[in-house]
Amino acid sequence: MAAVDEIRHDTASLYRFINSVCASCDSREAGRTYPPASDDLLAYIRELGDCTRLFLETFPATVPLDSSYNFYRQKLLTLRSCWFELHQYIKPTADAHTLSLPGPLIEGLLRRFRQLPGFADSRFAVFHIEKLNYLQVVASGVRAIAGQMASIIPNAPSFPSNLGLLGIPYSQGSSVFLNCLIPHEMAHFAYGENGAIRAALLPRLASSLTRAFAGLPPLDPQNIALLMDWLESWTEEVFCDLFAIWLVGPCYSFAFIEIFDLTNILDSAGGLNSFGTSPYSEFFPSHPSSLFRIKQHLALLERLDWWPQFNRTKSHYYKVLELSNSLVDGHFAFSKGQNMGTKALEAFFDVVPAIHEQVNLLMSSLDTGLAEYKVSHHAVQEYLKNGVVPSTIPSIEHSTKVFPSPVTVLNAAYSLYLESLDTLISGIANQDPSSIRDRQKWAEKLESWASKAIEDHGLLISQKAG
Amino acid sequence: MILSRTEAQERLKLPLSDLRSLVITPLLQEGSAFSTDAIDLRLGTHFLLPQIPPRPFSDPTEDRRDSNYLKVNVPFGDYLVVQAHQTVLGATLEFIKLPFDVAGQILTKSSVARTFVVIETAPWIHPSYRGCLTLEIANVSNAPILLYPGLPIGQLILLEVLNPVKEPKLGGRYLGPVYPEPPAFENVRKNLEAIGVEPASIKIPRA
Numbered sequence: 138m139a140a141v142d143e144i145r146h147d148t149a150s151l152y153r154f155i156n157s158v159c160a161s162c163d164s165r166e167a168g169r170t171y172p173p174a175s176d177d178l179l180a181y182i183r184e185l186g187d188c189t190r191l192f193l194e195t196f197p198a199t200v201p202l203d204s205s206y207n208f209y210r211q212k213l214l215t216l217r218s219c220w221f222e223l224h225q226y227i228k229p230t231a232d233a234h235t236l237s238l239p240g241p242l243i244e245g246l247l248r249r250f251r252q253l254p255g256f257a258d259s260r261f262a263v264f265h266i267e268k269l270n271y272l273q274v275v276a277s278g279v280r281a282i283a284g285q286m287a288s289i290i291p292n293a294p295s296f297p298s299n300l301g302l303l304g305i306p307y308s309q310g311s312s313v314f315l316n317c318l319i320p321h322e323m324a325h326f327a328y329g330e331n332g333a334i335r336a337a338l339l340p341r342l343a344s345s346l347t348r349a350f351a352g353l354p355p356l357d358p359q360n361i362a363l364l365m366d367w368l369e370s371w372t373e374e375v376f377c378d379l380f381a382i383w384l385v386g387p388c389y390s391f392a393f394i395e396i397f398d399l400t401n402i403l404d405s406a407g408g409l410n411s412f413g414t415s416p417y418s419e420f421f422p423s424h425p426s427s428l429f430r431i432k433q434h435l436a437l438l439e440r441l442d443w444w445p446q447f448n449r450t451k452s453h454y455y456k457v458l459e460l461s462n463s464l465v466d467g468h469f470a471f472s473k474g475q476n477m478g479t480k481a482l483e484a485f486f487d488v489v490p491a492i493h494e495q496v497n498l499l500m501s502s503l504d505t506g507l508a509e510y511k512v513s514h515h516a517v518q519e520y521l522k523n524g525v526v527p528s529t530i531p532s533i534e535h536s537t538k539v540f541p542s543p544v545t546v547l548n549a550a551y552s553l554y555l556e557s558l559d560t561l562i563s564g565i566a567n568q569d570p571s572s573i574r575d576r577q578k579w580a581e582k583l584e585s586w587a588s589k590a591i592e593d594h595g596l597l598i599s600q601k602a603g
Numbered sequence: 604m605i606l607s608r609t610e611a612q613e614r615l616k617l618p619l620s621d622l623r624s625l626v627i628t629p630l631l632q633e634g635s636a637f638s639t640d641a642i643d644l645r646l647g648t649h650f651l652l653p654q655i656p657p658r659p660f661s662d663p664t665e666d667r668r669d670s671n672y673l674k675v676n677v678p679f680g681d682y683l684v685v686q687a688h689q690t691v692l693g694a695t696l697e698f699i700k701l702p703f704d705v706a707g708q709i710l711t712k713s714s715v716a717r718t719f720v721v722i723e724t725a726p727w728i729h730p731s732y733r734g735c736l737t738l739e740i741a742n743v744s745n746a747p748i749l750l751y752p753g754l755p756i757g758q759l760i761l762l763e764v765l766n767p768v769k770e771p772k773l774g775g776r777y778l779g780p781v782y783p784e785p786p787a788f789e790n791v792r793k794n795l796e797a798i799g800v801e802p803a804s805i806k807i808p809r810a
Contacts, residue, residue, distance in 0.1 A: 168673065169676075235678065240676075520619055524700075524773055525626055526781065528629055528698070529628035531615070564773055566770075566772040566774035582779055585782075586779060589698060593698075596629050596631060597629045600631050
């Protein structure tokens with residue numbers, strides 16, 4: 138085949154691929170609606186597809202076999218790799234319609250997120266992921282792909298501004314409690330977008346590393362890069378945990394304990410199970426140990442004064458948090474790189490206070506919601522125990538009404554779920570608190586009432602005076 | 604006796620621990636929601652559209668609650684098209700908790716009724732009920748009509764019950780729904796057998 142024909146063939150092949158990708162953007166199920174940001178993302182990809190196809194149609198019918206051959210070949214290569222990257226987000230986004238997402242929860246969290254300086258216009262497209270995991274696609278990475286294409290394709294649309302991409306497990310759309318992990322993913326977006334946080338932390342990481350390796354033979358550049366990579370990953374994870382707790386309160390920690398099965402560290406007397414802690418004490422290249430993270434959660438919950446609201450005797454989840462405090466630095470391990478791993482941990486422990494400082498700097502203007510929680514959580518729980526959505530509560534004086542915030546509702550509902558689900562079930566005819574099936578059923582109901590209260594809150598605070 | 608606006612508003616102020624307390628939430632534009640003897644209720648955002656497949660009939664003796672319906676979410680600002688002579692299950696936006704001594708009745712708002720849309724065929728609400736009210740919406744007109752979530756669609760009448768009974772526990776098959784609920788027939792066969800009737804086995808017509 139002549140070189141001209143090869144190029145023509147490959148151009149048509151890419152054109153065909155983009156055709157089918159764009160068809161996927163359009164092939165949403167009838168009657169489904171999407172979060173506006175997801176609609177924008179799909180519309181962007183669709184428009185980008187139109188522009189790419191128009192551009193491909195302008196490829197000359199006869200390509201000269203001189204320097205232009207490589208010119209066209211390079212463009213085809215870049216476009217194909219960019220479209221391969223975008224391809225992975227389309228179906229999971231099209232699957233994540235409003236019936237399969239915790240819409241009211243995401244909206245409630247977004248309202249709080251937008252109160253942070255610099256994030257007033259942020260929004261999140263949501264997509265489903267197959268693993269039982271939550272993730273935030275690095276927005277700058279997707280924007281870079283979009284930028285690469287825009288540099289090749291005339292009149293290519295710009296990537297929607299202030300857009301983050303949140304991935305949630307496909308099976309957890311109706312869950313409220315487990316989805317309290319979403320703020321951690323919003324935090325990754327904040328970390329990536331706010332360059333000042335990283336700029337402040339990187340020198341601290343480098344100097345901690347230097348201190349940890351003082352007196353030892355100098356490290357080669359490759360090892361330094363590897364160590365910095367580990368330290369930065371751990372730093373970002375801890376930052377995002379603390380951010381999430383500030384945004385939504387201790388319910389984030391409860392969801393964290395649930396998804397990582399951390400109650401397995403307990404023995405039958407409520408103490409530390411010495412056989413069970415080691416898998417949770419291990420650091421990984423991309424993540425710090427989950428028990429170390431929980432220890433940091435507790436430190437922030439204590440500092441923000443959330444912790445005194447929870448009595449360790451009432452739930453084994455609280456015991457996990459409390460016991461994490463007894464774990465000293467030497468309890469944690471990182472088996473990579475032998476001695477290098479131990480030193481990396483030493484450097485990381487040194488930098489943890491600086492991570493707390495950065496979270497304070499970013500979040501201190503945002504009310505934690507604790508003051509309202511202290512006033513309203515008993516009433517919210519009373520409503521929930523009686524099967525009533527707690528979105529409007531007459532104040533004690535009966536002269537005004539309180540519309541509990543999402544933070545109050547989430548934390549009151551989650552702690553009721555952990556402490557007093559039996560009380561709720563015992564109040565319902567023909568239901569048995571010892572039945573797993575009944576517990577599951579009423580836990581789901583509890584989540585639906587909490588979700589409704591969060592949705593109502595958005596309506597109640599945004600209505601015009603009337 | 605029908606509760607007046609004043610009485611309903613007083614009961615909304617009572618703490619939940621008071622058995623006579625009434626909850627209606629979110630009560631948007633509260634100032635205009637009350638008439639002298641009724642409270643306007645709005646249409647929620649979730650719907651169940653009856654589906655004919657996979658079987659050409661609905662049988663109350665079978666527990667196939669969800670499979671007969673297509674779930675649809677219509678966000679605020681959007682609308683649902685209900686074709687002429689089509690039916691759909693919707694729900695009130697408001698979650699209601701009735702006092703132990705008050706029953707309720709939901710009626711189609713007169714302006715909505717004049718478009719030949721009926722919202723309820725089982726309008727009675729028992730004392731102590733809690734939940735969003737499922738609406739059996741039927742467009743009995745000869746033209747399609749648009750339903751907008753958030754718009755007032757019904758009105759709630761509250762009626763005092765004489766010598767009310769305080770039930771020791773919450774009960775009922777429909778406790779606490781926040782979205783429209785499909786029918787929950789219970790023990791249909793047992794019920795028929797109790798009166799000496801053997802339910803017929805179903806013969807599925809062949810295509």
